[in-house]
Amino acid sequence: MADHDQDRIRSIQRSCTRFLRGHGPMPPAELLAALPDPIEPDSYGTGGVVAELEREVAAVLGKAGAVFLPSGTMAQQIALRVHSDRSGRRTVVLHPTSHPVLHEDGAAQRLHGLHLRPVGDSRRLLELADLEAVAELPAALLLELPQRELGGLLPDWDELGAQLSWAARRGAATHLDGARLWECTPHYQRSPAEICAGFDTVYVSFYKGLGGISGCCLAGEHDIIAEAREWRQRHGGTLFALWPYAASALAALRTRLPRMPDYLAHARAVAEALAGLDGVEVAPDPPVVPMLHLYLRGSPQTLREIALRRAQETGIWTWAGVAATDLPGRGVVELTVGDATMGFAPEEVREVIAGLLRG
């Protein structure tokens, strides 16, 4: 994208007064104002608000310990490396759309010598049969709950249990990519701790659904977390001061985790309101977490230009990017439901989407 196009987009976004997705743009001043006061600082990731967050997250996830890290990319590589070193195995079995496969440019291989083995089909959830087709004994099975690239899909609870049992039978560790774990609880009607119970290690993020500045935690048994702390240092993640992220994460966790049921209810109401609208298909329908993928009639490029023009006309920011799909003349967008979305009644969301489709 050319620089002037970036500038145009930024300028239109700035002129908007309402935002359809997530928690809206969250300017620094707003994020800083939400920090607890006073903040007890850490020293190289030890003590203070970092330790407080780690204790709280471990308790919420039902794990013995947790360590704060700057990013999920770092956290998950470290978890997988620890499982690999403990088993003497190098293969990680995971879905083709998992974050390490799509978004980390081979880091687990290049930095840790791990072999990522995607199994199953990128257009559907992993199934037990996909795992049973794997002959080698992997170091770990990585599962993502909910699965972002599939619009937040979740496996049935029993299917999840069967996949975890498969890993146990193979002597493989189980790791949960819980970047959006907080969003799962209303669908499963289970607490985060119940969902995490079957996993050896769990990564959770603080900036996506929760709306913190950045950062994440890795949780598990004490010995694994202690080993992860050593790797955090080697990765360059044990910063002199981690308190800005940890303080923001703690505030976000306490504010927004209780709102997840409301976000999901709203996502379902939005999906219902969109049901009769020609030119849009919702997936999954009904939503299982506060996230919808909307398949829109129109070319991605045309839809994008309409969205930018509508933003200028209405002051409502929707999308600056519409992804291509397998079907010609159909684009797809992700609608994450957060504080900003809650300001739109389902009928108003329908109106906004209808506006994009009208052109």
Place this chain on the structure above:
Amino acid sequence: MADHDQDRIRSIQRSCTRFLRGHGPMPPAELLAALPDPIEPDSYGTGGVVAELEREVAAVLGKAGAVFLPSGTMAQQIALRVHSDRSGRRTVVLHPTSHPVLHEDGAAQRLHGLHLRPVGDSRRLLELADLEAVAELPAALLLELPQRELGGLLPDWDELGAQLSWAARRGAATHLDGARLWECTPHYQRSPAEICAGFDTVYVSFYKGLGGISGCCLAGEHDIIAEAREWRQRHGGTLFALWPYAASALAALRTRLPRMPDYLAHARAVAEALAGLDGVEVAPDPPVVPMLHLYLRGSPQTLREIALRRAQETGIWTWAGVAATDLPGRGVVELTVGDATMGFAPEEVREVIAGLLRG
């Protein structure tokens, strides 16, 4: 150290009203208050205040480009990895007290397959003869200016040039660990850009002498910096939001870089004031950067307890840790001169140190 001892130290430190070293304790509220307002956020390390900082640092260091990273541990591994990949060599020649040797737990080896080869003597600066004893062709020569573990020592300008020429003759890249580079300029009477000119890559820190929250930059030619950005992502350092650190770094750079000559003048005046005091030796004397190592008569354990008791009596915080030395009955402490130290006249520093020696 037992937890209750940590608590005791923290409680004594909190009760203090003046601080001898550096910029003092820098509580979060103070660091946050120093941030520019408004802050233009980045998106995954791109744009906003991060780009502004990168441009400013590249200009100050006289390099084509710079990339912001969360930590020096990450930045230096990445620089060395890029040099290694470009030359097809794996060995890095460096001083035995350099950061990768002492403080990174073999990360460059474990994550990047690099071989660290310490040369020279840990008690003195690297010399050309040390380098000439190396037969293999290394990927890179890493030099630290000034050398922290040696009390901030700097090689003569001509000696530095000779060492860089050695690397050039071997086809080795040159990397500068400039964690405290800002402190060098008054001694060399040269700008940061002049000091950096002989190096292919330069790492500079924002939280040590400059007093930012955390983070650093790596600077060099555009192609190297572009490659470093790829590695930043793989390391897990391309966070969703880097603006808290970058904004703090920019404020700190603009505020404190111009103060370095004053800090050095003060360090020299302190060294002079300590000259006649029995039981203390200053190294180096005179200081070459705003940092002094003080060798104090007394066992490290006794000196530590005296320092804590004096802190309670006087409200002046000095040290909670005194390191052992080769000489029995002699401890060593580091006195970094910053904003807090500037509040003590040299004679008062002498009084504080004399108090520790009296017991």
